Amino acid sequence: MEDKITRRAFLKSAAAGAVAAGALSCGRAAAGSSGEGPGEMETRVNHVSGDKVSLLGYGCMRWPMIKDASGKDVIDQEKVNGMVDYAMAHGINYYDTSPAYLQGQSERAAGIALSRYPRESYYIATKLSNFGNPSPEASIKMYRDSFGELRTEYFDYYLLHAIGGGGREAFERRYVNNGIMEFLYAEKAAGRIRNLGFSFHGNKDSFDYFMSLHDNGTYHWDFCQIEMNYVDWTHADGKRNVNADYLYAELVKRNIPIVVMEPLLGGRLANVPANIATRLKTLEPDRSAAWWAFRFVGSWPGVLCILSGMTSMDPLKENVETFGHFKPMDDKELALMEEMAVLMKEYPMVNCTSCKYCMPCPYGIDIPGIFHHYNRSVTDGTFVTDSSTENYRKLRRAFLLGYDRAVPPERQADHCISCGTCLSHCPQSIPIPGELARINRYVEKLKQGKI
Amino acid sequence: MFRKIRIILAVLFFAGVTSLLLDFTGALHGWLGWMAKIQFLPAVMAANFVTIAALCLLTILFGRVYCSVICPLGVYQDAVSWLSSRRKGKRARFRPKKELKWLRYGVWVLFVAALVAGVQVFVALLAPYSAWGRIVDSIFAPAVKGFNNLLALLDQRIGTYNVYPREVWLKSLPALLVAVVTLILVTVLAWRGGRTWCNDVCPVGTTLGFLSRFSMFRPSVDYSKCRECLACERKCKASCIDIKAARIDYSRCVDCFDCLDSCKAGALKYRFAWKKAVTAGGEEPSGTGDGGRRAFLIGSAILAGETVVRSQEKKVDGGFAAIAAKKAPKRDVPVTPFGSSGVRDFYRRCTACQLCVAACPNNVLRPSSDLSRLMQPEMSYEKGWCRPECTRCSQVCPSGAIKPVSVEEKTDYHVGTARVNRELCIVETDGVSCGNCARKCPRGAIRMVPVNPDDPESLRRPAVVEERCIGCGACENLCPARPFSAITVNGREEHIIKD
Numbered sequence: 001m002e003d004k005i006t007r008r009a010f011l012k013s014a015a016a017g018a019v020a021a022g023a024l025s026c027g028r029a030a031a032g033s034s035g036e037g038p039g040e041m042e043t044r045v046n047h048v049s050g051d052k053v054s055l056l057g058y059g060c061m062r063w064p065m066i067k068d069a070s071g072k073d074v075i076d077q078e079k080v081n082g083m084v085d086y087a088m089a090h091g092i093n094y095y096d097t098s099p100a101y102l103q104g105q106s107e108r109a110a111g112i113a114l115s116r117y118p119r120e121s122y123y124i125a126t127k128l129s130n131f132g133n134p135s136p137e138a139s140i141k142m143y144r145d146s147f148g149e150l151r152t153e154y155f156d157y158y159l160l161h162a163i164g165g166g167g168r169e170a171f172e173r174r175y176v177n178n179g180i181m182e183f184l185y186a187e188k189a190a191g192r193i194r195n196l197g198f199s200f201h202g203n204k205d206s207f208d209y210f211m212s213l214h215d216n217g218t219y220h221w222d223f224c225q226i227e228m229n230y231v232d233w234t235h236a237d238g239k240r241n242v243n244a245d246y247l248y249a250e251l252v253k254r255n256i257p258i259v260v261m262e263p264l265l266g267g268r269l270a271n272v273p274a275n276i277a278t279r280l281k282t283l284e285p286d287r288s289a290a291w292w293a294f295r296f297v298g299s300w301p302g303v304l305c306i307l308s309g310m311t312s313m314d315p316l317k318e319n320v321e322t323f324g325h326f327k328p329m330d331d332k333e334l335a336l337m338e339e340m341a342v343l344m345k346e347y348p349m350v351n352c353t354s355c356k357y358c359m360p361c362p363y364g365i366d367i368p369g370i371f372h373h374y375n376r377s378v379t380d381g382t383f384v385t386d387s388s389t390e391n392y393r394k395l396r397r398a399f400l401l402g403y404d405r406a407v408p409p410e411r412q413a414d415h416c417i418s419c420g421t422c423l424s425h426c427p428q429s430i431p432i433p434g435e436l437a438r439i440n441r442y443v444e445k446l447k448q449g450k451i
Numbered sequence: 452m453f454r455k456i457r458i459i460l461a462v463l464f465f466a467g468v469t470s471l472l473l474d475f476t477g478a479l480h481g482w483l484g485w486m487a488k489i490q491f492l493p494a495v496m497a498a499n500f501v502t503i504a505a506l507c508l509l510t511i512l513f514g515r516v517y518c519s520v521i522c523p524l525g526v527y528q529d530a531v532s533w534l535s536s537r538r539k540g541k542r543a544r545f546r547p548k549k550e551l552k553w554l555r556y557g558v559w560v561l562f563v564a565a566l567v568a569g570v571q572v573f574v575a576l577l578a579p580y581s582a583w584g585r586i587v588d589s590i591f592a593p594a595v596k597g598f599n600n601l602l603a604l605l606d607q608r609i610g611t612y613n614v615y616p617r618e619v620w621l622k623s624l625p626a627l628l629v630a631v632v633t634l635i636l637v638t639v640l641a642w643r644g645g646r647t648w649c650n651d652v653c654p655v656g657t658t659l660g661f662l663s664r665f666s667m668f669r670p671s672v673d674y675s676k677c678r679e680c681l682a683c684e685r686k687c688k689a690s691c692i693d694i695k696a697a698r699i700d701y702s703r704c705v706d707c708f709d710c711l712d713s714c715k716a717g718a719l720k721y722r723f724a725w726k727k728a729v730t731a732g733g734e735e736p737s738g739t740g741d742g743g744r745r746a747f748l749i750g751s752a753i754l755a756g757e758t759v760v761r762s763q764e765k766k767v768d769g770g771f772a773a774i775a776a777k778k779a780p781k782r783d784v785p786v787t788p789f790g791s792s793g794v795r796d797f798y799r800r801c802t803a804c805q806l807c808v809a810a811c812p813n814n815v816l817r818p819s820s821d822l823s824r825l826m827q828p829e830m831s832y833e834k835g836w837c838r839p840e841c842t843r844c845s846q847v848c849p850s851g852a853i854k855p856v857s858v859e860e861k862t863d864y865h866v867g868t869a870r871v872n873r874e875l876c877i878v879e880t881d882g883v884s885c886g887n888c889a890r891k892c893p894r895g896a897i898r899m900v901p902v903n904p905d906d907p908e909s910l911r912r913p914a915v916v917e918e919r920c921i922g923c924g925a926c927e928n929l930c931p932a933r934p935f936s937a938i939t940v941n942g943r944e945e946h947i948i949k950d
Contacts, residue, residue: 359771360771360772361771361772362772363772363931364771364772364773364774366771394612397612397613398612401612401614401615402612404615404616405607409835410774411771411774414891414929415887415929415931416887417877417883417885417886417887417931418884418885418886418887418890419883419884419885420884437890447838447840448838448839448840449840
């Protein structure tokens with residue numbers, strides 16, 4: 001109840017501000033997604049540090065890759081520079097990266113692109129991604145290397161990367177027993193870390209544990225990065241992750257600013273199943289599904305920044321426009337989103353966001369590729385559960401042929417040996433071998449004509 | 452008129468049989484499968500008495516029309532010969548030749564002996580339908596698949612889902628080489644001497660020749676009208692007309708009717724002429740073909756000695772762990788298809804026509820490179836496994852080597868048994884848990900048992916329950932050990948049906 005009142009006050013103030021600025025005066029007539037132009041970037045103030053942060057943040061995990069002369073995947077720096085130029089010109093000032101992203105190349109690319117601007121004109125968020133080797137030496141080296149890669153003297157936001165998955169035990173192994181927490185607080189005191197927080201993927205118990213550390217004064221979290229979107233709001237599975245409304249309320253209660261990741265569930269909320277798309281298009285024919293998803297997240301005042309991993313100029317421009325003419329949702333729209341989330345849950349999709357943390361699989365399986373093809377077929381409505389479905393034969397062929405196109409046969413799900421190497425890497429805690437087996441059972445049924 | 456009908460029917464049969472051999476989708480077999488089943492040798496192997504009787508009756512009535520219409524290798528030679536005749540000065544290039552009895556009957560006796568003794572390599576080398584089958588599958592099918600893959604690429608580009616890409620791979624080098632040599636030889640012989648192969652070598656032709664000597668309808672000369680212009684002789688691909696000796700060798704005549712149209716005097720007619728048996732005879736033969744045939748046999752023998760087979764290695768890109776291509780293990784007993792009753796029976800009946808190899812959608816069947824069953828198909832699981840929903844090879848086999856099997860029956864056949872090689876199993880070599888073979892076995896024939904029997908908590912390794920295994924190769928194909936799988940299938944001598 002508490003946060004609802006807060007939201008109402010927030011809506012009121014947003015409306016007042018909009019009237020004053022004249023920014024929201026446009027009605028339905030000008031609602032074309034390319035009709036409005038960039039507008040003025042919505043900002044939020046971090047009441048702890050005073051930072052004025054753009055509501056849209058740049059996630060540096062999905063930048064475009066190209067092959068270099070030796071056939072190695074490298075970041076397309078030219079494109080990155082162009083996109084960062086556009087982002088900076090349109091008010092995006094929060095850039096989130098990690099030493100682990102894009103085969104370890106993300107920080108350097110961000111550093112190259114951002115260092116062309118005055119340091120105080122943007123905020124850098126990076127992480128201690130010490131999954132592989134949590135020894136004090138390796139962890140501190142990783143921390144120190146990030147300064148060089150990002151060409152900076154200090155980090156505005158520094159995160160313990162993806163805690164919660166292994167519960168308290170993993171947290172202590174990675175940050176406590178090796179003395180890293182003390183080290184980071186010393187660094188914060190020295191001014192090299194301005195805000196210290198963590199990104200969270202896990203269940204309620206471990207989240208409560210991290211909050212209790214804050215409450216009892218063991219640690220102080222300056223901010224927290226959580227997965228939040230209209231599906232996860234009240235429809236997280238509960239075993240491996242927590243409903244975002246709970247996380248949100250707990251953080252707001254403690255006045256901890258919230259950075260949001262996966263507002264689009266790795267793009268799945270940008271490409272929604274046909275019946276959901278129809279519902280949304282009925283209301284706003286010229287708005288994309290992403291527009292609704294972003295607005296849902298932005299409608300919560302405790303949210304400081306919403307990260308989006310924009311791979312090309314096109315989503316970047318679209319998102320800049322969404323946040324340049326930002327309009328929080330009213331209660332009716334929020335209820336609609338809940339309705340969409342219920343519909344969404346009816347589709348048997350895999351909760352994969354294509355972050356590729358699981359790769360490379362030692363047995364050569366293309367895990368994200370398989371999940372992507374499967375999810376896409378569910379979204380596109382080419383997923384069949386019944387042979388009496390209209391166009392059954394056509395859909396069956398589309399799935400099987402599309403599968404072979406998307407993933408070479410020797411990298412398909414039937415070759416997964418369930419070794420479980422991937423399990424600890426998945427921030428979504430997807431039971432990857434189980435999901436691959438499920439998809440393989442579906443493929444087998446299709447091939448054997450048993451559906 | 453007769454000639455035109457012959458050409459139309461020949462084109463239809465030739466296109467039909469060749470399409471069957473090229474059709475990797477299996478769509479044509481329902482319509483055209485009978486065209487393979489009426490081929491002479493497959494019908495003999497299948498003990499298909501109705502077909503054999505019909506073919507014999509056809510020959511006794513009308514002569515060797517089988518060779519001109521139904522046999523694809525015969526029609527191919529006619530096409531080559533026709534092209535050759537279009538050259539300047541070659542329009543009337545044939546001369547009567549003496550029947551090479553020792554060669555014809557020598558080959559025939561050897562062929563029948565090989566058939567009885569089960570020396571299928573020799574049978575497959577000479578049988579015309581088998582020869583055409585391996586030529587099409589080894590030489591033309593890859594080109595067709597390449598074209599299919601271009602279409603598949605286009606299909607993918609425009610975002611539709613109509614065409615499956617098909618892998619083009621070298622199924623057996625010896626089979627390919629034999630096919631190339633066969634094609635070159637048959638083409639050269641036909642280019643130079645028309646039906647030399649059919650006259651002097653082809654055992655099916657010789658067999659039908661026994662009957663066609665006495666055929667009821669036959670081209671015959673009315674010598675009262677004949678002006679001895681010899682135009683018919685010069686058009687005769689079989690070189691079997693000898694006007695001066697007043698003889699036509701009906702054992703070689705394939706009823707192509709080219710001679711009929713050449714006769715301007717109206718002396719040569721296709722008519723009922725039973726009991727006017729005419730024996731062979733004529734002038735001195737020019738001797739073409741004999742040297743070629745010898746070279747062919749010698750060449751084939753050399754080829755047979757080479758048994759190097761290697762599947763193409765595949766390259767992988769950087770973002771993934773590299774995957775080594777699988778290599779075929781050595782199998783003590785070859786695995787033969789579901790629907791064959793056993794190894795011995797299968798290889799005795801199979802005419803190596805490659806129809807099943809061409810039809811296999813899982814890249815399991817390929818011509819053997821083993822000398823004892825060269826070019827006859829065998830199963831192996833490097834590229835796929837014998838999937839439960841597929842019974843295609845059993846539907847297409849014209850010779851009865853693979854009997855029709857239903858999808859339901861298939862998983863009750865026992866064609867081979869898997870065996871685990873503990874030295875290769877990653878559970879033992881890498882100390883990781885796996886069990887993919889057990890999970891993917893469609894019969895549930897693999898049990899995961901503790902590596903250390905005294906420690907139930909130790910890692911589990913696969914053990915095959917032989918009685919449940921059917922030999923489909925899912926375990927072998929999906930085993931993570933590379934290049935050699937840690938679990939491999941060995942064939943069964945006798946296939947049994949489980950209950």
